[in-house]
Amino acid sequence: MSSATDMFGAALAVVGVLFFLAGTLGLLRFPDIYTRIHALTKADNLGLGLICLGAAVQSGSLMTALKLLLIWILVLVAAATGASLIAQTAHGRGIPPWTRQE
Amino acid sequence: MAVFDLILGLLLVILVRKCLSITDMFGAVISFMAFGLLMAVAWVRLEAPDIALAEAAIGSGLTGALLFSTLGRLPHSETRQPLVPRGSGSGPGYWLVTGFWWAAAMVLIATFVFSFQELQTPGLGGPLQERLAESGVLNPVTAVLLNFRSLDTLMEIAVLLAAVVVAWSMGYVDWPARQTxxxxLLPGVVRLLTPVFLLVAFSLLWRGSHAPGGAFPGGAVLAASGILLLLSGMTVQISPRGMSWLRWVLSAGLLVFVLAGVSLMAAGFGFLVYPEQWAGNLILLIEASAGVSIGAMLLALYVGGEPDMAPSQPNNPVSRPQ
Structure with a gap:
């Protein structure tokens, strides 16, 4: 039983890491600042959520799970705010969003 | 885990190299902050959560904010200029110096590796655990910082205060600062998060007696909260009376520390030698005042100069540079 929850937690963490990988790939490959922020913030937030969930499952204690949830919520707020500020500053400076070349 | 440690160590070396060799200042600051974060992870791997907390809060977070505010003050063209003129990094002088440092580092590493067998793994951990009961706290790091080696911590706080004094003596900054x-979104989020920041800061202070935490991480979180408030446009009008209060808050940590030491001396114990039954309370008092002072001092360093109060101050003869 305990090893089953361990495996489940590890699987959640691995899926979370895959989301981080996807976000990093987006940061490296996407053409402009807006699309990069989009990829990074969305994918990493979900990835961190899954890793926190995995760690919570592995810890098996409600207190630790609640602390991990709090960490995830705080990072969500900080990341969303940061991404929005970066995008608005870029927009305010007149950096044009990327459009497909004809 | 060994593979993870190896990658972590390699990344640290690569980041230091990047931080020192990159030619634009903005990139250097970013590399430095990334280095601080990875360094905090490295301290966690070395099972030193206290240092990890301090490194993440001060080494990466606050130093990053200080460096960014410095960059913001430089003329825009200067921050993007290459730091090193091209053409350096070759020639016999360069290779002589680099070779010397490489040789020195290699000798150091070799000595370290050879002396590794003789190094006792816990270091001073054993004697510390034996005397932990008489220190008044349960966290061995706090016991060292505020009891057994409290003079060092006193000096650290004195150095920080001296830095603030030097920053203030360099000139005035406009106050209240005009922020665009x-x-x-930012003021709203900051309003939401400020209570959380305060809670975390004082929880870190309080936890210091029995768990990783203490005055420096707590003060750093306080200062970070202040920096966020300033960035989100919160301004406080400082009256001359408020200014003198601010000076007391800035120096409270050092004052309480020195007063405690001197009064212990007068009571016949010796400078900062705590009697066992008071040690816990004394450490709490010193750490609380030091934490608040450290927060105020770090924030003052971020502001970067003495706040320039309203010009309606006839009794101040100092001419204000523009």
Missing amino acids: IPSP
Whole structure:
């Protein structure tokens, strides 16, 4: 039983890491600042959520799970705010969003 | 885990190299902050959560904010200029110096590796655990910082205060500072998060007696909260009376520390030698005042100069540079 929850937690963490990988790939490959922020913030937030969930499952204690949830919520707020500020500053400076070349 | 440690160590070396060799200052600051974060992870791997907390809060977070505010003060063209003129990094002088440092580092590493067998793994951990009961706290790091080696901590706080004094003596900054707020989002989020920051800061202070935490991480979180408030356009009008209060708050940590030491001396114990039954309370008092002072001092360093109060101050003969 305990090893089953361990495996489940590890699987959640691995899926979370895959989301981080996807976000990093987006940061490296996407053409402009807006699309990069989009990829990074969305994918990493979900990835961190899954890793926190995995760690919570592995810890098996409600207190630790609640602390991990709090960490995830705080990072969500900080990341969303940061991404929005970066995008608005870029927009305010007149950096044009990327459009497909004809 | 060994593979993870190896990658971590390699990344640290690569980041240091990047931080020192990159030619634009903005990139250097980013590399430095990334280095600080990875360094905190490295301290966690070395099972030193206290240092990890301090490194993440001060080494990466606050130093990053200080460096960014410095960059913001430089003329825009200067921050993007290459730091090193091209052409350096070759020639016999360069290779002589680099070779010397490489040789020195190699000798150091070799000595370290050879002396590794003789190094006792816990270091001073054993004697510390034996005397932990008489220190008044349960966290061995706090016991060292505020009891057994409290003079060192006193000096650290004195150095920080001296830095603030030097920063203030360099000149005035406009106060209240005019900030351009890019969107109402930041003030809203900061309003939401400030209570959380305060809670975390004082929880870190309080936890210091029995768990990783203490005055420096707590003060750093306090200062970070202040920096966020300043960035989101919160301004406080400082009256001359408020200014003198601010000076007391800035120096409270050092004052309480020195007063405690001197009064212990007068009571016949010796400078900062705590009697066992008072040690816990004394450490709490010193750490609380030091934490608040450290927060105020770090924030003052971020502001970067003495706040320039309203010009209606006839009794101040100092001419204000523009």
